[in-house]
Amino acid sequence: MVDDTALTALLGRHSLGPKHLVEPGPDDAALALMLQAARRAPDHLSLQPGRWVRVQGLARERLADLFEQAARAAGKDAAAAALDADRARRAPLTLALVARIDLGHPQVPAHEQWMAVGGALAQLMTAAHLLGYAGKMLSGYKARHPLVQAAFCAPGETLVGWVTLGTAARAPAARPGPDALPGALTDW
Numbered sequence: 001m002v003d004d005t006a007l008t009a010l011l012g013r014h015s016l017g018p019k020h021l022v023e024p025g026p027d028d029a030a031l032a033l034m035l036q037a038a039r040r041a042p043d044h045l046s047l048q049p050g051r052w053v054r055v056q057g058l059a060r061e062r063l064a065d066l067f068e069q070a071a072r073a074a075g076k077d078a079a080a081a082a083l084d085a086d087r088a089r090r091a092p093l094t095l096a097l098v099a100r101i102d103l104g105h106p107q108v109p110a111h112e113q114w115m116a117v118g119g120a121l122a123q124l125m126t127a128a129h130l131l132g133y134a135g136k137m138l139s140g141y142k143a144r145h146p147l148v149q150a151a152f153c154a155p156g157e158t159l160v161g162w163v164t165l166g167t168a169a170r171a172p173a174a175r176p177g178p179d180a181l182p183g184a185l186t187d188w
């Protein structure tokens, strides 16, 4: 028996940027379910090549400071850096996604581990959507900046970016449906 409700919700997932997110963000119980869903992503040998770092409440101010420093170090002026800092404050909950890829693994090459990281991200975001929350995965120059990488990562890890999460203040813009990508499936 097909669960039409879950499938309809799945097909309706869209991203919504932090400027359209308001309180409340996912609480601890919702977050635990989202992390469980992330763990259900296909993951060769269960290496768990991704981990999450929660930024919420007062920690958002520290992230804002970091964004401001990174912006100034990247040559942005004070006004632009302040805008970047403000982005860190907007989302009720931010989850940094850190990849820990074992480049020398004898059985699971790096590309398979990266796919597992992506799968976990998709599962987490879908679970958030099914629980009634909205959000968006973001990266950009800030995620790649050495100051920001160092603040989130141990040696050998890579900060992929942030999932910003909260309650939608407006409906996300509808995007093309799942049948809109010609060439996504061919016969061999």
Ligand SMILES: Cc1cc2nc3c(=O)[nH]c(=O)nc-3n(C[C@H](O)[C@H](O)[C@H](O)COP(=O)(O)O)c2cc1C
Residues within 6 Å of the ligand: 013, 014, 015, 016, 136, 137, 138, 139, 140, 160, 161, 175
């Ligand atoms: C790893 C990763 C990083 C991303 N970084 C950004 C970003 O910095 N800015 C952005 O606008 N979208 C970024 N995106 C894309 C959005 O998260 C989103 O998937 C895209 O806007 C499509 O929207 P949809 O999820 O509603 O289809 C990123 C996606 C991934 C998977």
